[in-house]
Amino acid sequence: MSTLPLASLDAVTSLDLPGFDTAAAEAATARQMQLTKPPGSLGRLEDLAAFMAGWRGTDRPVIERAQALVFAGNHGVCAQGVNPFPQEVTAQMVANFAAGGAAINQLCRTTGAELDVIALDLDRPTRDFTDQPAMSEEECLDALHRGAAAVDTGADILLLGEMGIGNSTVAAALALAAFGGTAPDWVGPGTGSDADGMSLKARVVTKAVEKHAALAPMMRLAALGGREQAALCGAVLAARKARIPVLLDGFICTAAVSPLYATSPDLLAHCLIAHMSREPGHRRLADAMEKPPLLDLGMALGEGSGAALALGIVKGALACHNGMATFAEAGVSDA
Ligand SMILES: Cc1cc2ncn([C@H]3O[C@H](COP(=O)(O)O)[C@@H](O)[C@H]3O)c2cc1C
Numbered sequence: 318m319s320t321l322p323l324a325s326l327d328a329v330t331s332l333d334l335p336g337f338d339t340a341a342a343e344a345a346t347a348r349q350m351q352l353t354k355p356p357g358s359l360g361r362l363e364d365l366a367a368f369m370a371g372w373r374g375t376d377r378p379v380i381e382r383a384q385a386l387v388f389a390g391n392h393g394v395c396a397q398g399v400n401p402f403p404q405e406v407t408a409q410m411v412a413n414f415a416a417g418g419a420a421i422n423q424l425c426r427t428t429g430a431e432l433d434v435i436a437l438d439l440d441r442p443t444r445d446f447t448d449q450p451a452m453s454e455e456e457c458l459d460a461l462h463r464g465a466a467a468v469d470t471g472a473d474i475l476l477l478g479e480m481g482i483g484n485s486t487v488a489a490a491l492a493l494a495a496f497g498g499t500a501p502d503w504v505g506p507g508t509g510s511d512a513d514g515m516s517l518k519a520r521v522v523t524k525a526v527e528k529h530a531a532l533a534p535m536m537r538l539a540a541l542g543g544r545e546q547a548a549l550c551g552a553v554l555a556a557r558k559a560r561i562p563v564l565l566d567g568f569i570c571t572a573a574v575s576p577l578y579a580t581s582p583d584l585l586a587h588c589l590i591a592h593m594s595r596e597p598g599h600r601r602l603a604d605a606m607e608k609p610p611l612l613d614l615g616m617a618l619g620e621g622s623g624a625a626l627a628l629g630i631v632k633g634a635l636a637c638h639n640g641m642a643t644f645a646e647a648g649v650s651d652a
């Protein structure tokens with residue numbers, strides 16, 4: 318449970334947040350050079366060990382507790398017909414998460430994450446953003462605080478995911494507002510929109526972003542986002558406050574936190590992108606944020622599924638970092 322001292326959305330710029338512990342990361346990198354392997358041969362696993370060390374503030378970081386947090390919300394823009402599946406599926410999938418029947422349940426069990434699902438006023442969708450701001454600043458702040466409050470400050474790593482029918486359109490709008498280009502750069506099939514469906518999505522996204530483009534980044538989160546997007550931003554900030562590194566899931570999760578990036582890229586310094594979604598805009602988003610995803614498995618599900626899988630990679634990195642013998646300990650000749 319965590320709280321953030323935020324009375325307005327633009328106050329995110331004045332939060333006092335911890336930074337990366339360079340000394341701990343350098344000590345971890347020095348240890349990597351001593352381990353019984355050719356230097357650099359564990360590739361990105363070595364970078365992950367240093368990343369975890371720097372954010373956890375210790376040269377020997379461990380993952381004893383991993384929290385997966387999935388936020389669910391409903392969106393007024395579904396009135397535009399942008400979603401192949403009906404809006405009821407959001408609540409139905411939340412019930413499925415509770416019953417243990419979704420992909421995210423299996424993947425969390427596989428890699429050892431505790432799953433918490435937070436449904437945000439599903440019976441009260443946000444407003445249609447082609448017409449008016451999806452949320453007021455107050456509604457957005459409320460969802461952001463609920464996201465922050467859901468973070469387990471005793472966890473060693475946080476995996477983020479979302480569920481919200483129509484939110485691939487929301488994601489495209491947030492990405493366009495944050496990084497520019499044109500709507501077709503960011504619109505994709507989502508759960509299965511065809512070419513006509515995608516041109517409708519692009520028109521909807523263009524209209525919405527034109528309407529709300531003049532706003533500051535965090536006010537665009539209110540105007541174009543939904544409750545789960547605001548909650549994801551709150552969770553990212555609360556994790557940072559507790560020095561907990563974050564694995565963002567796919568396109569929708571990454572786009573959700575793009576208002577934080579547009580405010581200041583440093584707000585996402587403790588976040589990694591877990592996997593490269595098949596949703597075409599995700600590559601552009603990952604490039605724009607300079608965050609190469611850990612996995613690339615052709616997935617486009619959401620729910621935090623890619624983040625849950627990537628936890629296994631981070632655990633592997635730390636198992637090697639902490640468990641391997643050094644050249645001196647094992648009596649192996651160094652180069
Ligand atoms: C059964 C089902 C399970 C899901 N789990 C995640 N999503 C994913 O699909 C939705 C976004 O796609 P769109 O914008 O096309 O609606 C989000 O809820 C996302 O998490 C699902 C979607 C469905 C249908």
Ligand SMILES: O=C(O)c1cccnc1
Nearest residue numbers: 567568569594617618619
């Ligand atoms: O990458 C994602 O987050 C995604 C893509 C399509 C549908 N749902 C989620």
